[in-house]
Amino acid sequence: MIRVNDRFDVGWLEGMTVEGVLKACGFTYPLVVVSVNGQIVPREAYPTFPVADEDEVKVLHLVAGG
Numbered sequence: 001m002i003r004v005n006d007r008f009d010v011g012w013l014e015g016m017t018v019e020g021v022l023k024a025c026g027f028t029y030p031l032v033v034v035s036v037n038g039q040i041v042p043r044e045a046y047p048t049f050p051v052a053d054e055d056e057v058k059v060l061h062l063v064a065g066g
Contacts, residue, residue: 004057012053018046021057031062 002010002021010024018034018041034041035058041049051057 001053002051002055002057005059006056012051016051018049018051018057021051022046022059025059027059029061033060033062034058 002012002016004010004021004025008025010021013020018036022032022034034046036049036051036055038056
């Protein structure tokens with residue numbers, strides 16, 4: 001199980017990546033920042049950055065306004 005934003009549990013699958021976690025949670029907003037176990041993951045690494053069983057993932061939506 002992967003814990004996302006201290007609120008959601010996502011079932012872990014072999015070979016899961018940050019991109020897979022985002023899809024499993026239904027996150028579609030393009031401007032997000034993701035950390036795995038406290039480590040910020042560069043956006044270009046989302047498709048390949050591995051997420052292990054029992055990892056803690058944080059997803060923050062970036063919002064700008066005026």
